Amino acid sequence: xxxxxxSVCIISGAEAHRIGRALESVAGWAGEIIVVLNExxxxxxxxxxxxHGAKVFREPWKGHVAQKNSAAQKAGQDWLLGLDSDExxxxxxxxxxxxxxxxEAKSPQHAAFSFPRMSHYLGKWIRHGDWYPDRCLRLWRKxxxxxxxxxxxxxxxxxxxxxxxHQDLFHYTMESxxxxxxxxxxxxxxxxxxCAAQKQTVSFLDLLVRPVWRFWRGYLFRLGFLDGWQGFAxxxxxxxxxxxxxARVREAQLPQxxxx
Numbered sequence: 001x002x003x004x005x006x007s008v009c010i011i012s013g014a015e016a017h018r019i020g021r022a023l024e025s026v027a028g029w030a031g032e033i034i035v036v037l038n039e040x041x042x043x044x045x046x047x048x049x050x051x052h053g054a055k056v057f058r059e060p061w062k063g064h065v066a067q068k069n070s071a072a073q074k075a076g077q078d079w080l081l082g083l084d085s086d087e088x089x090x091x092x093x094x095x096x097x098x099x100x101x102x103x104e105a106k107s108p109q110h111a112a113f114s115f116p117r118m119s120h121y122l123g124k125w126i127r128h129g130d131w132y133p134d135r136c137l138r139l140w141r142k143x144x145x146x147x148x149x150x151x152x153x154x155x156x157x158x159x160x161x162x163x164x165x166h167q168d169l170f171h172y173t174m175e176s177x178x179x180x181x182x183x184x185x186x187x188x189x190x191x192x193x194x195c196a197a198q199k200q201t202v203s204f205l206d207l208l209v210r211p212v213w214r215f216w217r218g219y220l221f222r223l224g225f226l227d228g229w230q231g232f233a234x235x236x237x238x239x240x241x242x243x244x245x246x247a248r249v250r251e252a253q254l255p256q257x258x259x260x
Contacts, residue, residue, distance in 0.1 A: 001028065001094075001098065002029075003015045003029060003030065003031045004029055004030060004031055004079075004097070004098055004101055005031050005077045005078040005079055006031055006032070006078075006079045006080070006081050006097070006101070006139075006185065007030070007033075007034055007058065007075035007076060007077040007078050007079070007080050007081070007142075008030045008032065008033045008070035008073075008078055008080075008081045008083050008093045008096070008215070009030065009036075009068065009072050009074075009075060009081065009082050009083070010022065010034065010035045010036070010049075010054075010071065010073055010083050010084070010085060010111070011035075011036045011037075011064070011067040011068055011070075011084075012022075012035055012036070012037050012038070012041070012045055012049075012085045012130040013037075013038045013041050013045075013061075013085075014038070014041040014042070014043040014045060014175075015041075015045050015086075016044040016045045016048055017043075017073075017093060018085055018086055018172065019035075019045055019049065019081070019085040020048050020052070021088050021172070022085055022086070022087055022088055023049060023052035023054060023127035023176045024052065024079070024088075024159040025038050025094075025170075026083065026088040026089055026091075026094075027052045027086035029054055029094060029098070030081070031077045031244060032055070032075065032076055032077050033049075033052065033053060033055065033076060034054065034055050034057070034071050034074050035049040035054045035055070035056045035071075036057050036059055036067055036070055036071040036074075036174070037056055037057065037058050037059070038058075038059070038060070038061050039058045039059060039060050039061075041058075042161040042237075043075045044163040046058075051175045055074070057070075057071075057074065063151040063152075064147075064151045064152045064153075064154045065148060065149055065150075065151055065154045066090045068082060068154055069135055069146055069147045072145075072146065075142060075143065078141065078142055078143065079101060079139060079140070079141055080139070080140055080141075080142055080145070081097075081138060081139050082138040082139075082147075082156065084139070084171075085196070085232070086171065086172045086173060087117070087170060087171050087172070087194050088170040088172070089169060089170075090167055090168050090169065090170050090247070092167035092168070093169055095101075095167070096165045096166065096167045097102065097139065097165065098113075100113055100139075100163065103163075106143075108161075109161065109163065110141075110143040110160065110161050110162060110163040111140060111145065111158050111159060111160025111161060111162065112137060112139060112140035112141065112142050112145055112156070112158040112160065112161075112162045113137075113140075113146065113162065113163045113164070114125045114135050114137040114162055114163075114164055114165065115132060115136060115139070115164075115165040115166070115167060115169055116132070116133035116135050116136075116137060116166070116167075116168050116169070117132075117134040117135070117136045117169040117170075117171050118130070118132055118133075118134075118168040118169070118170060118171065119131050119134065119140050119171040119172075119173045120170065120171065120172050120173065121155055121173055121174055121230050121232070121233075121234065122174070122177075122230050122233065124227065124228065124230045125226065126227050126230065126231065126234065127144065127224060127226070128223040128224050128225075128226045128227050128231060129206065129218040129219065129223065129224025129227060129231050129234055129244040130214070130217065130218035130222060130224070130234065130235075130238055131218075131234055132166070133172075133173060135164075137156045137158065137162060137168060138169070139165075140154065140156060140158055141160070144158060144159050144160050145157060145158040145159065150194050151190055152186075152187060152190055153234065155258075157176035179234075180237060181191055184200060184237065184240065184241045185244070187219065187241065187245065188241065188244040188245040188247075188248045189248060191245040191248065191249070192245070192248035192251075192252050194250075195249045196249075200249070200252055201249070201253060202220055202246045202249045204238060204250075205245075207245045207246050207250065209212065209248060210239070210242050210243070210246060211239040211243040212239070214235075214238050214239050214242045215236065215239035218235040218238055219231065219232065219235035220236065246249055
């Protein structure tokens, strides 16, 4: 396949144990690969990225949104593809992207494209529940999109119409339950800090209703039970994360304990 006019943009920390798979999935056909690497990472991530032909820029961590925008600003191709270190572009998605860009070159219609993401979790590809199709908006025309949202949950904001692709992006998520729990606590803390900055409060009803709804929505209404015990674990962990993020906000609202 000829090189496509795409800049693949990756932000990364110390990811030497898994970034190679992401890079291998795009190195043969992407016109450019840009990796913005946390300046303190010294585990060999930079060497792996350079081996796959990436341009590496070391920068201090600025948060997910700012870091991704920094990577996008360095892009030199007509289209940008946002990719995480724990993801890989499937052969089917690669071919679909190539076809979509060829059609856009002849008759421009869209500013961006979304596609489904399928996660590999505890030894199983997840095809139901809250985690699938997990449609991602990651491919956009240069100058017609930028990252927004609230860290760590970034969101691509696009100016123009969005086309829909159908092949999967592969996501090798949560290396273990311990890894998932660690990320859950970190994300809950990030949410609490955001709510404090926005002076946003939560009620006891949030603690009571939201986690229960998230469990049944993912496990029953979105057919998470079809993914076996992994689907059950995802539903429970999602409910726990929902509880924890609101509980952390409630905890922060407590008056300071008086000195004894």
